[in-house]
Amino acid sequence: MSTSQTEPNKGELFEFLCRMGDNTLVLGHRVSEWCGHAPVLEEDIALANTALDLIGQTTLWLDLAGKVEDAGRDADRLAFHRDVWDFRNLLLVEQPNGDFGQTIMRQFLFDAWHLSQLTALMESSDAQIAAIAEKSSKEATYHLERATDTVIGLGDGTDESHRRMQNALDLLWPYVGEMFVADAVDEAMVAAGIAPDPASLRPAYDTLVNDVFTAATLTKPQDDFGHRGGKSGKRHSEHLGHMLTQMQWLQRAYPDATW
Amino acid sequence: MYAQMIKSTGQGVKSLEEMDPQERAFQERINAGGKIEPKDWMPDGYRKNLIRQIGQHAHSEIVGQLPEGNWITRAPTLERKAILLAKVQDEAGHGLYLYCAAETLGVSRDQLTRDLLSGKMKYSSIFNYPTLTWADMGAVGWLVDGAAIMNQVPLQRTSYGPYARAMVRICKEESFHQRQGYDIMMKMAKGTDAQRKMAQDALNRFWGPALMMFGPSDENSVHSAQSMAWKIKMNSNDELRQKFVDECVPQAEYLGLTVPDPDLKWNEERGHYDFTQPDWDEFFDVLKGNGPCNTERLAAHNKAWDDGAWVRDGLMAHAAKKRAAKLAAE
Ligand SMILES: [Fe+2]
Ligand SMILES: [Fe+2]
Ligand SMILES: [Fe+2]
Numbered sequence: 340m341s342t343s344q345t346e347p348n349k350g351e352l353f354e355f356l357c358r359m360g361d362n363t364l365v366l367g368h369r370v371s372e373w374c375g376h377a378p379v380l381e382e383d384i385a386l387a388n389t390a391l392d393l394i395g396q397t398t399l400w401l402d403l404a405g406k407v408e409d410a411g412r413d414a415d416r417l418a419f420h421r422d423v424w425d426f427r428n429l430l431l432v433e434q435p436n437g438d439f440g441q442t443i444m445r446q447f448l449f450d451a452w453h454l455s456q457l458t459a460l461m462e463s464s465d466a467q468i469a470a471i472a473e474k475s476s477k478e479a480t481y482h483l484e485r486a487t488d489t490v491i492g493l494g495d496g497t498d499e500s501h502r503r504m505q506n507a508l509d510l511l512w513p514y515v516g517e518m519f520v521a522d523a524v525d526e527a528m529v530a531a532g533i534a535p536d537p538a539s540l541r542p543a544y545d546t547l548v549n550d551v552f553t554a555a556t557l558t559k560p561q562d563d564f565g566h567r568g569g570k571s572g573k574r575h576s577e578h579l580g581h582m583l584t585q586m587q588w589l590q591r592a593y594p595d596a597t598w
Numbered sequence: 599m600y601a602q603m604i605k606s607t608g609q610g611v612k613s614l615e616e617m618d619p620q621e622r623a624f625q626e627r628i629n630a631g632g633k634i635e636p637k638d639w640m641p642d643g644y645r646k647n648l649i650r651q652i653g654q655h656a657h658s659e660i661v662g663q664l665p666e667g668n669w670i671t672r673a674p675t676l677e678r679k680a681i682l683l684a685k686v687q688d689e690a691g692h693g694l695y696l697y698c699a700a701e702t703l704g705v706s707r708d709q710l711t712r713d714l715l716s717g718k719m720k721y722s723s724i725f726n727y728p729t730l731t732w733a734d735m736g737a738v739g740w741l742v743d744g745a746a747i748m749n750q751v752p753l754q755r756t757s758y759g760p761y762a763r764a765m766v767r768i769c770k771e772e773s774f775h776q777r778q779g780y781d782i783m784m785k786m787a788k789g790t791d792a793q794r795k796m797a798q799d800a801l802n803r804f805w806g807p808a809l810m811m812f813g814p815s816d817e818n819s820v821h822s823a824q825s826m827a828w829k830i831k832m833n834s835n836d837e838l839r840q841k842f843v844d845e846c847v848p849q850a851e852y853l854g855l856t857v858p859d860p861d862l863k864w865n866e867e868r869g870h871y872d873f874t875q876p877d878w879d880e881f882f883d884v885l886k887g888n889g890p891c892n893t894e895r896l897a898a899h900n901k902a903w904d905d906g907a908w909v910r911d912g913l914m915a916h917a918a919k920k921r922a923a924k925l926a927a928e
Binding site: 364368371372374375376377378379380381382383384387388390391394395397398401414415418419438439440489491492493495496497499500501503585586588589590593595596597598 | 660663664667670671672673674675676677678679680683684686687690691693694697732782785789790792793898901902903905906907908909910911912913914915916917919
């Protein structure tokens with residue numbers, strides 16, 4: 340990463356850490372919705388395991404965010420007491436589970452980005468970020484392997500599984516672009532040597548997903564249009580609010596309780 | 599227990615003298631504390647009984663994911679959410695080991711799954727009760743996993759090798775489950791008024807159903823006598839239930855909660871608590887399918903299975919294509 344480094348301001352660093360932690364929080368929550376309802380027992384176990392990893396990573400990112408912010412908020416406070424406009428996750432991860440094909444396609448599209456982001460963050464000028472990235476990257480490697488195998492298996496399975504995976508890809512592809520668009524927060528992170536330029540991850544991402552789609556006999560949509568508004572928090576989808584009504588209900592109904 | 603009301607096929611326990619040499623050798627091995635392994639000869643009744651018992655236990659682990667899964671998306675902290683996810687993942691893993699143990703007896707996991715989905719095979723009555731507040735996650739861990747441990751620790755010494763070994767792995771995890779449940783109860787019982795109310799309410803609703811987990815009294819049951827002779831059942835239902843009550847009452851007192859049994863009393867003479875039997879009419883209603891959640895639990899599993907058919911078929915078709923391509927390349 341960059342050698343000439345300028346310290347980011349606290350607000351920008353906090354924002355960046357929320358983006359990392361909110362991605363894993365929201366996706367971890369979505370995946371956990373499958374609990375006990377998967378197509379086969381092995382998938383129940385694998386999905387629970389993925390959700391567990393993501394929730395663990397959330398704690399690390401959001402605790403660090405809270406420390407940086409220095410306003411007395413820990414990971415739980417951030418996870419359960421912010422409203423939609425304060426969330427900084429990608430629109431992709433808040434999309435509903437849909438059928439198993441949509442869930443696994445969303446996972447694959449995220450994991451492919453997540454692993455390369457974490458790999459780059461292992462070289463971060465911020466030692467705490469590098470340490471979280473290193474720990475998380477082991478888990479993300481496994482998630483990507485599993486998602487890749489499943490996307491290929493179902494894409495190149497029966498006619499029905501192929502059709503469902505193609506539908507899932509068509510539905511979710513417009514949420515990929517957001518991962519690679521930089522804004523002022525990203526630029527500050529690049530300048531400080533903390534995080535990679537999002538655009539720099541795109542070529543490797545495209546190569547990886549193209550190879551997998553070829554093996555899966557799936558066709559990537561021609562249009563590279565990408566919805567935005569999740570990671571900036573400017574305009575989330577309607578889905579996130581519903582998720583929060585469930586995820587944050589207990590904490591907000593009993594604000595003076597500890598659990 | 600996780601396997602309740604298992605009917606054995608035997609007509610009462612034969613004496614060693616009544617057995618032919620093969621069966622006598624089998625029974626003598628069990629009496630001496632030896633293990634029966636999948637390739638060994640075994641009486642038909644032993645095999646059938648074990649399939650039902652292990653199958654029912656496996657199904658209980660699987661259906662048991664649902665009442666706790668109900669709260670994963672509403673867990674109060676990230677840590678609690680992670681612990682609950684890990685627990686439910688363990689339960690699915692227990693189901694998997696147990697199906698593997700059952701498969702060594704010559705029944706497939708698919709067959710057992712079909713029998714669960716059609717309602718032909720049962721799972722523990724306890725999982726037909728709803729989980730209504732976060733305190734229920736505490737009560738389930740403390741009482742339900744606690745009752746399961748009571749039954750499963752002795753089963754680590756059961757005569758069928760694969761079952762005994764599955765139990766060893768499972769018991770290690772179950773005691774962690776019980777501790778996390780009790781820890782939730784502790785937080786709730788020492789928390790705000792509302793939390794204390796949730797904790798007491800959870801205990802009120804789960805106490806009776808937890809006592810039912812051991813099954814009705816079987817002191818005079820022919821079926822149980824045979825299972826005990828075969829060492830696939832190690833204690834009587836009443837014995838385990840008493841042990842459970844004796845263990846739980848001081849734990850409830852420590853929490854400052856009241857066990858919902860006005861006649862509960864320490865009996866100095868017996869060295870045990872006297873307690874009221876749970877409502878056995880309710881138990882038989884639940885077994886018949888009339889528990890509060892029977893319909894939903896079975897419907898949820900059927901839906902997951904049906905919705906997942908295309909996934910299972912797709913992955914199998916892909917594996918077949920890969921095998922064919924590999925063969926063609928050779
Ligand atoms: Fe279990
Ligand atoms: Fe169990
Ligand atoms: Fe358990």
